[in-house]
Amino acid sequence: MSGVRVCSVSEVRVDQALRVMVDGTAVAVVKDSAGEIHALGDTCTHGDISLAEGFVEDDTLECWAHGSRFELKSGRPLSLPAYEPVPVFDVTVVDDDVYVDPVPKRVDA
Numbered sequence: 605m606s607g608v609r610v611c612s613v614s615e616v617r618v619d620q621a622l623r624v625m626v627d628g629t630a631v632a633v634v635k636d637s638a639g640e641i642h643a644l645g646d647t648c649t650h651g652d653i654s655l656a657e658g659f660v661e662d663d664t665l666e667c668w669a670h671g672s673r674f675e676l677k678s679g680r681p682l683s684l685p686a687y688e689p690v691p692v693f694d695v696t697v698v699d700d701d702v703y704v705d706p707v708p709k710r711v712d713a
């Protein structure tokens with residue numbers, strides 16, 4: 605199994621991100637409206653704010669501080685003031701366990 609076990613599937617709620625640590629990096633684990641689980645870097649690229657404390661809306665995670673919305677699949681900000689993407693990580697689900705690859709995946713521009 606590649607990746608680090610971070611939580612169980614049942615711990616990830618649709619409307620609230622879960623902050624976990626993956627090899628020393630804070631990661632926000634989010635379930636989208638279709639039930640797919642995503643993992644993004646937890647720290648907003650605009651400030652030192654935990655995105656897991658923000659709001660899951662449609663397929664985005666919104667920073668509570670100034671409202672930038674990051675796309676779950678790509679980590680790209682869809683609105684200012686953040687303009688740099690957060691990293692995204694591969695997620696594997698095996699039975700009830702969620703694994704996150706500690707190496708960020710490449711997202712094509």
Ligand code: FES
Nearest residue numbers: 648650651667670
């Ligand atoms: S700290 Fe996240 S948008 Fe400003």
